[in-house]
Amino acid sequence: MRLAEAWRVALDALRASRLRSALTMFGVLIGVSAVVVLVAIGSGAKQEVEAQVEGLGSNLLLVVPGKVQFGAAPTLSRLQLSDVDALARVVGDRDRVSATVTSAETVRAGGRETFTNVLGLLDNTPKVFVRSLSRGAYLTRSDVDTGRRVAVLGAEVSRVLFGERDPVGSQITIAGVRFRVIGVFAPLGQSLGVDRDEEVHIPITAAQRLFSTQRIDGFAIKAPDAEHIDDLGERVLAELNRRHPDTEFSAVTQKQILGVLGDILGVLTGVLAAIAGISLLVGGVGVSNIMLVSVRERTREIGLRKAVGAKPRDIAVQFLVEAVLLTTIGGVAGMALGLGAVWLIVVLTPLPAVITWWSVALAFGVSAAVGIIFGVAPAQRAARLDPVVALRTE
Amino acid sequence: MNVTAVEVEDVTREYRLGGGVSVPALRGVSLTVGAGDYVAIVGPSGSGKSTLMHLLGGLDRPSSGRLLLGGRDVAALGAADLARLRNEVIGFVFQSFHLLPQTTAVDNVALPLIYRGVGRSTRRRRAVEMLHRVGLGHRVDHRPNQLSGGEQQRVAIARALVTEPAVLLADEPTGNLDSVAGAAVLALLEELNAERGVAVVIVTHDREVAARAHRQIVMRDGEIVDGGNP
Numbered sequence: 001m002r003l004a005e006a007w008r009v010a011l012d013a014l015r016a017s018r019l020r021s022a023l024t025m026f027g028v029l030i031g032v033s034a035v036v037v038l039v040a041i042g043s044g045a046k047q048e049v050e051a052q053v054e055g056l057g058s059n060l061l062l063v064v065p066g067k068v069q070f071g072a073a074p075t076l077s078r079l080q081l082s083d084v085d086a087l088a089r090v091v092g093d094r095d096r097v098s099a100t101v102t103s104a105e106t107v108r109a110g111g112r113e114t115f116t117n118v119l120g121l122l123d124n125t126p127k128v129f130v131r132s133l134s135r136g137a138y139l140t141r142s143d144v145d146t147g148r149r150v151a152v153l154g155a156e157v158s159r160v161l162f163g164e165r166d167p168v169g170s171q172i173t174i175a176g177v178r179f180r181v182i183g184v185f186a187p188l189g190q191s192l193g194v195d196r197d198e199e200v201h202i203p204i205t206a207a208q209r210l211f212s213t214q215r216i217d218g219f220a221i222k223a224p225d226a227e228h229i230d231d232l233g234e235r236v237l238a239e240l241n242r243r244h245p246d247t248e249f250s251a252v253t254q255k256q257i258l259g260v261l262g263d264i265l266g267v268l269t270g271v272l273a274a275i276a277g278i279s280l281l282v283g284g285v286g287v288s289n290i291m292l293v294s295v296r297e298r299t300r301e302i303g304l305r306k307a308v309g310a311k312p313r314d315i316a317v318q319f320l321v322e323a324v325l326l327t328t329i330g331g332v333a334g335m336a337l338g339l340g341a342v343w344l345i346v347v348l349t350p351l352p353a354v355i356t357w358w359s360v361a362l363a364f365g366v367s368a369a370v371g372i373i374f375g376v377a378p379a380q381r382a383a384r385l386d387p388v389v390a391l392r393t394e
Numbered sequence: 395m396n397v398t399a400v401e402v403e404d405v406t407r408e409y410r411l412g413g414g415v416s417v418p419a420l421r422g423v424s425l426t427v428g429a430g431d432y433v434a435i436v437g438p439s440g441s442g443k444s445t446l447m448h449l450l451g452g453l454d455r456p457s458s459g460r461l462l463l464g465g466r467d468v469a470a471l472g473a474a475d476l477a478r479l480r481n482e483v484i485g486f487v488f489q490s491f492h493l494l495p496q497t498t499a500v501d502n503v504a505l506p507l508i509y510r511g512v513g514r515s516t517r518r519r520r521a522v523e524m525l526h527r528v529g530l531g532h533r534v535d536h537r538p539n540q541l542s543g544g545e546q547q548r549v550a551i552a553r554a555l556v557t558e559p560a561v562l563l564a565d566e567p568t569g570n571l572d573s574v575a576g577a578a579v580l581a582l583l584e585e586l587n588a589e590r591g592v593a594v595v596i597v598t599h600d601r602e603v604a605a606r607a608h609r610q611i612v613m614r615d616g617e618i619v620d621g622g623n624p
Contacts, residue, residue, distance in 0.1 A: 005508050016496040304492045307453060308553070309481025309509035311474040387453045391492065 003317070010322040013294075014329075021326060024290045028330030028370065029337060031280030032363040036338025038276045039359035041345070042269030044352035049261050053254050055188075057129045059226050061233050063087075063240070063251045064218035077215045078247050081204070083240065084122070084219070090239045091221055091232065098128040098220040099204060103211050107200055109161040109172040116157055118174055118200045120207020120216075128222045136168040136183030139203050147205035151179040155187040156197035174200065177210055229253050273359070277366070283330070284370035291323050291378035295385075302382050303390025316383035323375025324368055331367030335360055398465065399483070399560040399593045400427040400450050405459030407445050419445040421616040422459070427561060430591040432584070434604035437613035444565065446613065447597045451563045452480045464560055481509050485554030485592075487583075489566035491546045493538040493553075499525060500534045503552045510557065524552040528582060544575030551582060561593045562586070568603060580606060 014021040065077045081099070088094040101120040106113055123139045125131065131138075134155065143150050151172060158167050167181045179202060188196040208214060221236060223229040233251035240249045295302070302315055310318075339360075345353045407420040420442045427433055427450070435443045448454040452463050461468040464483035468476060485506075486492075493502045503521035512520070525534055528548040538546050547567060554562050564583065568576030580603060587594045596607060604610050612620040 002511065009508075012496065300492065301494060304494070305505070305509075306477065307451070307480065307486050307492075308506035309477050309557075311477040311509070313474060314477075314509060388448050391453075391488070 025330030027283030027286040029334040031283040032334025033338035034276035035363040038272035040342040040353040044354040046265040048352040059223040061221040105175040120204035134186040144203040152183040152201040154197040154199040284374040288374035299393040306387035312383040316379040319379035324371035327371030401462040403460040405456040432608040434607035441613040442616040485559040485562040487564040489569040
């Protein structure tokens with residue numbers, strides 16, 4: 001018997017018991033759509049994190065005291081503003097070296113207030129990070145040099161304190177000290193769990209006075225290109241170690257951050273896929289079960305087919321094709337359902353979900369494989385039936 | 395020219411039950427069915443006539459002795475080759491018709507041709523021709539449940555003959571039919587026997603049916619007691 005005939009025979013058989021075929025496919029359908037949806041969510045999370053890390057700016061080198069590792073307590077910083085000048089000499093361009101000191105403070109304007117991150121920064125921040133303003137201007141060199149009490153508000157901070165009004169020129173207080181608003185950032189969203197719209201930027205000199213400290217928390221250095229970033233990191237660390245022999249420093253690139261986060265999210269995606277895979281397996285067992293029932297029910301048919309010349313292989317192929325057809329039709333329907341669900345998730349929820357074509361292809365391949373694996377036992381049983389016994393069955 | 399369609403030589407068939415006990419169903423049977431023969435096998439139930447028919451049809455193998463179908467020794471054939479031999483040499487007609495229920499008359503008739511590798515359009519053409527021959531040209535696309543018992547049996551006869559076999563084996567072909575339909579089916583078998591030279595072997599317990607055959611073989615207790623090979 002040709003394979004094309006086997007497909008036709010199998011289709012006829014599935015059509016003959018529509019409800020049962022549909023229910024059997026349903027198990028596979030759920031499994032495949034679960035794979036597509038869960039992998040899409042995992043991949044979406046990964047892509048989102050990558051976009052956030054890359055959205056900080058390109059070719060960044062983040063330099064902080066202590067070791068960078070998850071779960072490590074932050075090390076008390078001994079870095080000072082004078083280190084900025086030293087690093088600027090190493091890098092060769094003062095505009096590429098950004099420094100920060102951060103504290104969470106209460107910010108008030110009129111009757112409203114918000115508790116938010118206040119960052120002391122240099123005027124070169126927009127040249128290092130990707131930040132654009134919707135109103136006013138950023139800090140200037142002279143603001144930093146003179147420690148002027150001016151502030152640039154994150155979009156959310158501006159909305160909370162001033163609503164839709166333009167805050168540029170208005171007075172606010174940060175920890176009770178008066179500042180003048182000179183600019184508002186365009187909305188940016190989250191980055192690595194930090195809402196970057198809930199920030200207030202002030203000159204680093206003003207921040208140190210406000211927080212009563214000489215320290216700075218760390219640097220962000222923009223390398224001229226990706227090639228020299230590791231080399232630059234080493235030179236920066238060498239300079240810092242020379243200046244602060246008793247402190248350890250770390251320099252991490254975005255690639256390294258992405259590597260760590262990517263690994264974690266990759267494992268997450270894998271776990272989600274495995275959970276979905278289990279439901280696919282259960283669907284496969286269902287297919288096997290139904291095929292065994294089907295072989296029993298159609299014993300007479302098998303006997304007749306053998307009597308008129310079907311070889312054992314013809315019978316095996318017929319039932320195997322039937323099982324594969326069940327799972328692949330279920331698989332295609334599951335893919336459609338999964339893709340639809342992912343689309344709904346993207347439209348209706350804030351979850352980032354991304355279709356990865358490997359997961360769709362894999363789910364389809366696995367569902368076909370499930371049909372073969374779980375179809376073999378029933379097909380063999382059918383092929384081995386003794387025609388004399390089969391014909392006599394009522 | 396080979397005039398012997400089926401040859402059985404001193405064949406036995408035992409069924410093994412549990413505990414090493416075996417029951418003999420056939421004890422040394424010899425029988426030759428030549429091309430164009432019209433043979434009836436009769437005998438009480440348990441006499442071994444069904445077992446003999448299964449052997450003649452290549453559905454079963456003898457425990458000992460020689461069984462030749464279309465001149466080929468069954469003992470030398472594997473399951474797949476035996477299936478091909480059945481397809482080429484034998485046509486079956488059963489008491490309970492054994493039509494596929496969800497399948498039209500023409501597709502039921504064409505079924506054996508699928509396993510012969512005949513293309514779809516040729517299959518249909520030959521099946522339709524066969525249905526016309528058995529008087530069912532107006533029932534081609536009917537399903538079995540839309541046909542009378544006599545019509546269903548004629549579909550089964552068409553299915554048995556569509557491969558142009560050497561032997562048509564009919565197991566109680568009139569057993570589920572009223573006398574009018576049964577007579578019509580027998581008349582059809584006899585016509586086909588005369589017209590095409592296909593050997594017809596009818597297994598029956600009905601003396602009247604058996605009496606119409608050219609040769610009667612009477613079985614009892616697993617042996618041929620009358621009408622066997624000279």
